[in-house]
Amino acid sequence: xxxxxxxxxxxxxxxxxxxxxxxxxxxxxxxxxLEQHPGDAEKLRQVRRAVHTLKGDSAACGYHQLSxxxxxxxxxxxxxxxxxxxGSIADVILIAAxxxxxxxxxxxxxxxxxxxxxxxxxxxxxxxxxxxxxxxxASEATFDWTEYDRLLIAEAIRNGESVYNVAVYLDPRxxxxxxxxxxxRKAIESAGKVLALRPEGGAYQEGxxxxxxxxxTAQTPDWIRARCHVPSIAERVSxxxxxxxxxxxxxxxxxxxxxxxxxxxxxxxxxxxxxxxxDARESGAHAGAAHxxxxxxxxxxxxxxxxxxxVGEMIIGKSMLQRAVAEFERSHSSDPLRGKFSDALxxxxxxxxxxxxxxxxxxxxxxxxxxxxxPRVVRDVARHRNKxxxxxxxxxxxxxxxxxxxxxxxxxxxxxxxxxxxGIENAAERLAAGKPARGTVHLNAYHDGDEVVIEVSDDGRxxxxxxxxxxxxxxxxxxxxxxxxxxESESLQLIFAPGLSTADEVTEISGRGVGLDVVKSxxxxxxxxxxxxxxxxxxxxxxxxxxxxxxxIQALLFRVLDRLYAVPIASVGEITRISDGDVHxxxxxxxxxxxxxxxxxxxxxxxxxxxxSAAPPDRxxxxxxxxxxITAGGRRFGLAVDSLIGxxxxxxxxxxxxxxxxPLVSGASILGDGTVVLILNVPAVVSxxxxxxxxGATA
Amino acid sequence: MKQFETLTRKDSQPxxxxxxxxxxxxxxxxxxxxxxxxxQLAGExxxxxxxxxxxxxxxxxxxxxxxxxxxxxxxxxxxxxxxxYPEARIVMVSSVGYQDNILAALQKGARHFVQxxxxxxxxxxxxRYVLNxxxxxxxxxxxxxDRR
Numbered sequence: 001x002x003x004x005x006x007x008x009x010x011x012x013x014x015x016x017x018x019x020x021x022x023x024x025x026x027x028x029x030x031x032x033x034l035e036q037h038p039g040d041a042e043k044l045r046q047v048r049r050a051v052h053t054l055k056g057d058s059a060a061c062g063y064h065q066l067s068x069x070x071x072x073x074x075x076x077x078x079x080x081x082x083x084x085x086x087g088s089i090a091d092v093i094l095i096a097a098x099x100x101x102x103x104x105x106x107x108x109x110x111x112x113x114x115x116x117x118x119x120x121x122x123x124x125x126x127x128x129x130x131x132x133x134x135x136x137x138a139s140e141a142t143f144d145w146t147e148y149d150r151l152l153i154a155e156a157i158r159n160g161e162s163v164y165n166v167a168v169y170l171d172p173r174x175x176x177x178x179x180x181x182x183x184x185r186k187a188i189e190s191a192g193k194v195l196a197l198r199p200e201g202g203a204y205q206e207g208x209x210x211x212x213x214x215x216x217t218a219q220t221p222d223w224i225r226a227r228c229h230v231p232s233i234a235e236r237v238s239x240x241x242x243x244x245x246x247x248x249x250x251x252x253x254x255x256x257x258x259x260x261x262x263x264x265x266x267x268x269x270x271x272x273x274x275x276x277x278x279d280a281r282e283s284g285a286h287a288g289a290a291h292x293x294x295x296x297x298x299x300x301x302x303x304x305x306x307x308x309x310x311v312g313e314m315i316i317g318k319s320m321l322q323r324a325v326a327e328f329e330r331s332h333s334s335d336p337l338r339g340k341f342s343d344a345l346x347x348x349x350x351x352x353x354x355x356x357x358x359x360x361x362x363x364x365x366x367x368x369x370x371x372x373x374x375p376r377v378v379r380d381v382a383r384h385r386n387k388x389x390x391x392x393x394x395x396x397x398x399x400x401x402x403x404x405x406x407x408x409x410x411x412x413x414x415x416x417x418x419x420x421x422x423g424i425e426n427a428a429e430r431l432a433a434g435k436p437a438r439g440t441v442h443l444n445a446y447h448d449g450d451e452v453v454i455e456v457s458d459d460g461r462x463x464x465x466x467x468x469x470x471x472x473x474x475x476x477x478x479x480x481x482x483x484x485x486x487x488e489s490e491s492l493q494l495i496f497a498p499g500l501s502t503a504d505e506v507t508e509i510s511g512r513g514v515g516l517d518v519v520k521s522x523x524x525x526x527x528x529x530x531x532x533x534x535x536x537x538x539x540x541x542x543x544x545x546x547x548x549x550x551x552x553i554q555a556l557l558f559r560v561l562d563r564l565y566a567v568p569i570a571s572v573g574e575i576t577r578i579s580d581g582d583v584h585x586x587x588x589x590x591x592x593x594x595x596x597x598x599x600x601x602x603x604x605x606x607x608x609x610x611x612x613s614a615a616p617p618d619r620x621x622x623x624x625x626x627x628x629x630i631t632a633g634g635r636r637f638g639l640a641v642d643s644l645i646g647x648x649x650x651x652x653x654x655x656x657x658x659x660x661x662x663p664l665v666s667g668a669s670i671l672g673d674g675t676v677v678l679i680l681n682v683p684a685v686v687s688x689x690x691x692x693x694x695x696g697a698t699a
Numbered sequence: 700m701k702q703f704e705t706l707t708r709k710d711s712q713p714x715x716x717x718x719x720x721x722x723x724x725x726x727x728x729x730x731x732x733x734x735x736x737x738x739q740l741a742g743e744x745x746x747x748x749x750x751x752x753x754x755x756x757x758x759x760x761x762x763x764x765x766x767x768x769x770x771x772x773x774x775x776x777x778x779x780x781x782x783x784y785p786e787a788r789i790v791m792v793s794s795v796g797y798q799d800n801i802l803a804a805l806q807k808g809a810r811h812f813v814q815x816x817x818x819x820x821x822x823x824x825x826x827r828y829v830l831n832x833x834x835x836x837x838x839x840x841x842x843x844x845d846r847r
Contacts, residue, residue, distance in 0.1 A: 175814045176802075176812070179802050179805055179812055182802055182805045182806070183805060183812075186805070226831070230811075231821065231825045232813065232825060
């Protein structure tokens with residue numbers, strides 16, 4: 001196959017890699033399932049179909065080595081082989097998935113693909129011992145199509161095509177059966193579109209005298225018969241027209257879901273995938289019963305971003321309009337136009353809100369797309385370390401912005417691998433500790449306000465606080481004096497410090513130091529946060545919080561000195577007022593009492609990052625100030641503000657401003673009147689506070 | 700020799716044949732056969748190379764091509780001819796034991812095959828089928844009910 005243009009070709013290639021990734025994911029899942037239930041014939045068929053597709057796709061893309069290997073592997077995936085090697089077939093499938101993955105990676109980088117020698121050895125081992133028995137030729141046509149074939153047939157019929165089951169019985173006296181097969185296959189192919197063919201690929205098998213096909217054609221049965229009745233070869237031809245789709249509804253749904261999943265994997269939500277409803281299935285009409293994938297649009301993510309940006313501009317425009325109308329209402333309080341203005345404004349706001357939601361939805365994908373990789377990760381670690389580990393997942397349907405989800409892939413994989421590798425003890429140790437031999441890693445995702453929380457927890461040995469502190473002191477990250485003042489939670493936070501641990505000390509401190517600083521910075525880059533809880537002997541939980549979207553937030557606006565700031569409304573616990581008399585100094589820190597809790601008081605103008613740009617504070621008299629109590633990841637602190645402005649939806653903008661580039665600011669926004677608002681990065685403020693020991697009350 | 704219902708082109712002209720075989724005897728007997736179908740001998744060739752030039756010169760409706768010949772084998776000739784004239788209708792003629800060669804020829808674009816010794820009935824059906832397939836003959840498709 002040659003590509004007509006470079007652009008076309010690269011588009012196809014992208015599509016190929018995308019669908020190949022899906023195929024490999026499917027192989028991994030099926031392989032794991034087969035490991036649990038070795039006799040699952042349907043799973044095996046799934047793998048076979050997947051490999052078959054990969055074979056065809058890769059051949060079409062010119063990736064012949066991959067195609068050939070897939071072809072060889074396909075031969076192994078028969079029920080006979082699987083039965084004979086129930087114990088190892090799952091393993092080989094997983095090895096194959098890995099091998100294909102490596103080859104794909106090489107192709108993607110325009111490198112020479114690995115030969116896949118290990119897989120070839122497995123294949124020949126499986127094939128050698130299960131000498132294939134020649135299948136007896138079917139004497140009568142059965143048209144025993146696979147599910148996939150039946151689907152193609154059902155779809156063709158729904159699209160208004162005429163589909164026939166055609167069986168050509170070869171004359172047993174015909175010379176050269178292989179050539180006869182070839183001719184007959186060609187004849188059938190020339191008679192219409194072949195939806196299904198037996199023997200597969202039309203390849204001749206010793207002793208076989210029957211070729212079956214499902215044919216979509218505009219020709220009459222008589223014409224088909226004449227065409228397929230190849231002289232001196234065919235003995236007879238039988239034709240029956242297929243009228244009703246005989247595919248089970250479940251299959252159709254499966255395909256729909258699959259195509260949706262594929263679309264989602266590429267970050268696109270089918271806007272209106274045809275529902276597999278009764279009407280569509282029964283009408284069989286030309287219109288309204290299109291192939292499901294035809295209702296899915298593949299759109300470059302950049303285009304959606306453009307729309308999102310424009311929506312953002314419109315929100316700013318709306319805010320400008322609101323201000324103008326408010327002014328107009330003040331100056332023309334009796335003008336009847338007032339009502340019309342506010343009606344129009346309300347309508348516009350509502351539509352704009354819907355528009356924004358819709359665009360955001362397009363970018364959303366369920367976290368399952370990430371979670372589904374992890375069973376394999378856990379399984380591999382368990383095998384490698386000879387442990388018994390289960391993975392439980394919840395909340396897979398939680399939606400998250402695709403770009404955020406992509407950015408979470410690495411950190412999450414890291415945490416899951418760590419949990420399985422270092423968190424979970426081996427069976428003997430677990431039993432000795434009175435725990436079940438099988439350890440469990442939990443993955444959980446849920447919405448929490450404007451955030452999505454993903455938790456990775458294990459029921460393993462937990463973190464050793466003493467060792468972490470010792471390590472921290474050895475590495476010069478903290479002093480002994482500081483260490484003595486850290487509470488439980490704060491000392492655990494140390495493991496996020498760069499350089500706390502290196503790989504060779506992994507197991508000594510439960511391996512929780514390796515690259516965790518990387519996890520932390522990845523989360524901070526996403527305007528999110530990572531926290532952890534750990535109990536010795538009971539396990540560790542990492543909680544990652546990320547914003548639902550990077551595009552806009554609902555925020556509380558306030559003023560400190562002459563600057564406008566905002567915090568995400570979700571992080572605001574309460575608002576209170578205190579007077580200077582309520583503020584006490586502890587260890588160079590200001591604290592205040594809120595009911596029975598002592599909280600750190602943060603003054604933005606005193607934080608080092610902001611101090612330079614703010615006038616020196618001189619206005620602290622005995623007046624009462626507003627304090628926004630901010631709750632972030634189990635920690636609470638108070639934020640002293642000069643005045644509260646109100647709640648507003650902010651569209652996050654990238655601004656070139658030295659203040660914005662501060663890690664304590666997660667972004668900026670522009671109000672309708674052109675004022676710039678800085679959005680505080682609450683998790684960063686929290687961690688900024690906790691970098692200085694002995695502050696930051698924990699909830 | 701048995702007379703067959705005449706195969707005629709749509710333009711009422713006789714079907715024209717190019718017969719390629721290194722054996723003169725084989726060529727003559729095939730020529731007689733196709734004449735009994737109402738056909739006309741457009742040309743003859745004793746080897747693959749000549750077959751190619753003869754095809755270009757005569758543009759026949761059907762080529763009957765032997766598999767094993769000196770100078771250039773039948774398969775190679777098929778490849779050359781089909782490459783240049785994709786519409787060429789070539790029927791391979793072969794002796795027993797050349798299954799692989801036949802398969803290769805079919806894959807190279809030959810349209811059908813017949814085994815030596817060639818039976819007139821079989822060749823007639825094959826030629827008719829191949830011509831019908833391309834709509835060369837008048838649309839007189841006889842629907843063959845399964846006779847067996």
